Amino acid sequence: MQVAVIGLGAMGMGAARSCLRAGLDTVGCDFAAAAREAFIEAGGQAVGAADALPQGVEAVLLLVVNAAQTEAALFGPAGCAPRLAPGAVIIASATMGPDDARRLAARAEAMGLLYLDAPVSGGAAKAAEGAMTVMAAGSAAAFAKARPVLDAIATKVWELGEAVGAGATVKVVHQLLAGVHIAVAAEAMALGIRAGADPRQLYAVVTSAAGNSWMFENRMARVLEGDDAPRSAVDIFVKDLGLVAEMARGLNHPVPLASQAQQLFTAASAMGHGRADDGFVIRVWQALTGIPLPGK
Structure with missing residues (x-):
């Protein structure tokens, strides 16, 4: 073939x-x-x-x-x-x-x-x-x-x-979850750093406990190493969460968490990090609060 x-x-x-x-x-x-x-x-x-x-x-x-x-x-x-x-x-x-x-x-x-x-x-x-x-x-x-x-x-x-469109619909819903999970993973790590927690210890605790998610475990591991090479870039979630908002508008359906997450990815992109790995949306919190990020 x-x-x-x-x-x-x-x-x-x-x-x-x-x-x-x-x-x-x-x-x-x-x-x-x-x-x-x-x-x-x-x-x-x-x-x-x-x-x-x-x-x-x-x-x-x-x-x-x-x-x-x-x-x-x-x-x-x-x-x-x-x-x-x-x-x-x-x-x-x-x-x-x-x-x-x-x-x-x-x-x-x-x-x-x-x-x-x-x-x-x-x-x-x-x-x-x-x-x-x-x-x-x-x-x-x-x-x-x-x-x-x-x-x-x-x-x-x-x-x-x-029915064509069912695949696209499921993927858009999936991306709502993925984008929000990445954003909240970054928010949690940033808050812990700001409060004085050791980021590696924080990561170890969260990934062994009920608050863990696949996105926290995967993306925050890269943040700990300072590895922002894009596997999936910040700008991908600017786009994909935009698709979430577009689909939701057509259904008159509120998506407040997805909309807030999109604003965070948009802010990271506007700061010049659009091509960085999406977990580096954490740089929005770094810019707002001055927290030191771990890694290289």
């Missing part, structure tokens, strides 16, 4: 390499020459634009930033949709709102293509292992066509029904 992976970033590179390991004929696509070279070194093929993909690709996995990039890669002037095989499946894994997912699916179906609304979770580490979680919705035919790719990149595929 010939597969294309568009977006060779932190998660896309891992997914593309997982497809190679599974024996799929995989071509990567990314504007960045360094990303293309890294994938070629791993044994794959790579191109710099979606319209340079080989003719007849049977499945295209899009791990780009948002709906706009997904649409451009598929249907823009340099999009790949005209190069896909008849009946090929589009696996759209960018985080986007459900309305955008439905709109893109309609465009794909009008061209005789299958569409899987399939956002993912797991970060760069799980992508590299082929162990992501996929939250997918689409027709039985789309699932069947996408199965070799899904088996290569994920250990858990949630099949959320045939």
Whole structure:
């Protein structure tokens, strides 16, 4: 099966390499020459634009930033949709709102293509292992066509029904939790530091007790080491919590915690930390209170 992976970033590179390991004929696509070279070194093929993909690709996995990039890669002037095989499946894994997912699916179906609304979770580490979680919705035919790719990149595929938009909805709700958990983890660590607690002892206590969360354990470990290299950046949560607010507005549904968390990530971005690892939203508290952060 010939597969294309568009977006060779932190998660896309891992997914593309997982497809190679599974024996799929995989071509990567990314504007960045360094990303293309890294994938070629791993044994794959790579191109710099979606319209340079080989003719007849049977499945295209899009791990780009948002709906706009997904649409451009598929249907823009340099999009790949005209190069896909008849009946090929589009696996759209960018985080986007459900309305955008439905709109893109309609465009794909009008061209005789299958569409899987399939956002993912797991970060760069799980992508590299082929162990992501996929939250997918689409027709039985789309699932069947996408199965070799899904088996290569994920250990858990949630099949959320045939109605496109269900995957996007679940991912947006997931990102509400993820963003709020990261923000409150940073707030708790900052408060402890301000009060004079040893941050490493605080971390050890919390991670052994009921107040722990996966986000506290994962993100605050990086803060303790001063490691702000982005696995998932501050700006990702500015965007994703914006999607939460947008979906909630359409439903006339209040999301006060998500809205406050978005303001904190926005503040960190405005301070120049948008590309830092998202746990470094803690620098907002550092700026407000002057606390010393541990790490390098």
